Amino acid sequence: MARFPFGIPNSWYVVAYSDELVRGQVERLRYFDRDLVAFRGESGQVAVLDAFCPHLGANLAVGGKVIGDTIRCPFHGWRWSTQGSCAEIPYAKRIPPNARVESYPVVERNGMVFVWYHADGNAPSFEIPEVAGWGRDDWLGSWLRWEWTIKTHPQEMAENGIDWAHFEIVHGFPIPEDRSCEFRPNSFLWQVGGAKSVSTLGGQTDELTMEGENWGMGFSWLKQAGTYDTVVATGLTPLDGETTHVRMGVIAHIGDREEEGEREAIRAYMEEHAVFAEQDFAIWENKKFRPTPGLCEEDGPIVDYRRWAAQFY
Numbered sequence: 001m002a003r004f005p006f007g008i009p010n011s012w013y014v015v016a017y018s019d020e021l022v023r024g025q026v027e028r029l030r031y032f033d034r035d036l037v038a039f040r041g042e043s044g045q046v047a048v049l050d051a052f053c054p055h056l057g058a059n060l061a062v063g064g065k066v067i068g069d070t071i072r073c074p075f076h077g078w079r080w081s082t083q084g085s086c087a088e089i090p091y092a093k094r095i096p097p098n099a100r101v102e103s104y105p106v107v108e109r110n111g112m113v114f115v116w117y118h119a120d121g122n123a124p125s126f127e128i129p130e131v132a133g134w135g136r137d138d139w140l141g142s143w144l145r146w147e148w149t150i151k152t153h154p155q156e157m158a159e160n161g162i163d164w165a166h167f168e169i170v171h172g173f174p175i176p177e178d179r180s181c182e183f184r185p186n187s188f189l190w191q192v193g194g195a196k197s198v199s200t201l202g203g204q205t206d207e208l209t210m211e212g213e214n215w216g217m218g219f220s221w222l223k224q225a226g227t228y229d230t231v232v233a234t235g236l237t238p239l240d241g242e243t244t245h246v247r248m249g250v251i252a253h254i255g256d257r258e259e260e261g262e263r264e265a266i267r268a269y270m271e272e273h274a275v276f277a278e279q280d281f282a283i284w285e286n287k288k289f290r291p292t293p294g295l296c297e298e299d300g301p302i303v304d305y306r307r308w309a310a311q312f313y
């Protein structure tokens with residue numbers, strides 16, 4: 001029996017950091033229970049297509065070559081554009097009108113490659129926001145990275161952020177009095193422990209405060225103010241309905257200090273103070289989704305969260 005009744009949510013998902021896919025590079029991907037191919041064309045454009053060639057089924061990610069902004073199939077040389085149309089058949093005079101491979105909407109933002117997944121192939125219903133601090137001279141210029149593959153579902157992981165009662169037991173800090181949560185059409189904002197010092201990022205404080213926003217089921221940002229001011233960008237990308245590839249990227253405010261000198265210090269700081277993620281894994285990997293949970297008054301807005309989450313199916 002499946003542990004989760006959800007299936008794969010309709011959302012934007014991180015499938016790579018931008019710098020992992022250089023011009024001309026081809027990558028084999030396995031997400032959403034599908035075999036996919038990603039490539040960066042010579043103009044710099046990124047495409048994600050169904051991996052199997054519509055002609056006779058070769059896997060484009062295994063031996064496919066980038067030519068211009070197309071990928072050439074390793075089997076008979078048909079070339080597919082970033083939009084999935086057939087650009088050339090090297091030995092044919094006429095391209096059959098129905099020659100198409102499924103292509104997915106792709107957006108590069110915040111140094112990440114996002115793919116839009118929709119169960120029925122519908123167009124994106126919202127946009128991924130630009131993350132505070134990204135691309136600024138006084139912040140780290142590339143993401144510090146952590147990643148995990150976990151036997152759970154993105155909806156379960158995102159629920160954790162507003163599950164106030166688990167903070168003390170699992171993460172060892174008391175449930176903050178100062179906390180809030182706001183559900184919006186495509187995102188939800190949450191905040192714990194004094195939003196003021198977070199909203200004036202740049203100041204130094206010992207107290208850890210957090211403010212986060214989840215966009216759909218696949219992406220969230222989290223601002224943390226503490227010894228360092230950091231932004232954590234997390235991608236939750238389903239391999240299938242029960243397994244998720246988590247990418248956690250961190251940038252921090254460094255002022256005019258040298259980036260090279262700061263990277264390791266910030267990595268160590270995050271490992272010690274702010275990487276809470278792993279503390280939840282054993283719970284997540286072994287729990288079961290309770291559709292009608294027995295909640296008490298002090299629990300977080302779990303019912304509201306689930307109502308919000310339902311829009312992505």
Ligand code: FES
Nearest residue numbers: 053055056073076
């Ligand atoms: S299988 Fe791809 S060109 Fe024939």
Ligand SMILES: [Fe+2]
Nearest residue numbers: 160166170280
């Ligand atoms: Fe947690």
